[in-house]
Amino acid sequence: MPAWIWLVAALGLAGAEALTGDLFLLMLSGGALAAAGTGFLFDWPIWADGAVFLVVSVLLLVLVRPALRRRMESGKGLPEPVKALEGKAALVLAQVSRHEGQVKLDGEVWTARPLNDDDVYEPGDHVTVMHIDGATAVVYRTI
Structure with missing residues (x-):
């Protein structure tokens, strides 16, 4: 051949x-x-x-x-960008309640909702990002 x-x-x-x-x-x-x-x-x-x-x-x-x-x-891959935001501190810009809210997180404005549906956070409160749900930061008040 x-x-x-x-x-x-x-x-x-x-x-x-x-x-x-x-x-x-x-x-x-x-x-x-x-x-x-x-x-x-x-x-x-x-x-x-x-x-x-x-x-x-x-x-x-x-x-x-x-x-x-x-x-x-065996490649570990890159971490998901949203995973890197979990546990970070954020500042409440607009009242965060069950259906509305905004926080400033890493210099960007994110829509937010509280971890517990009955909680309400006022502008100026410091919160911690518990996890990211789509494009919404789920937050909890920092002590």
Whole structure:
């Protein structure tokens, strides 16, 4: 099999990997790329190119793929921005009650509601953000 066919197969497998994201086809693509390389360098029979493809693909699948998958899955990721606001102090700008209210939190104005529905906070009160519910800060009075 001519080397350029192995090269086309390697590119096709790498392109298909972009659709799956499983790293399986990428390892086969590496095997096909190795077979293309040996096809360009040596005038081996087709079975030898196939053997190179098989050996390199299996080695990549057994040795490289598990390490890559562990590395991809171990990422901690970025913290959610709203999680960073929980526990922060805020200043009440407009009366905070069950259905209305505004607080100043990290220099921004947020709609707010009290943690306990019966609580009412007046402008100037200092509160703590308990959690963020959508675009609303759920707050509790700071002692």
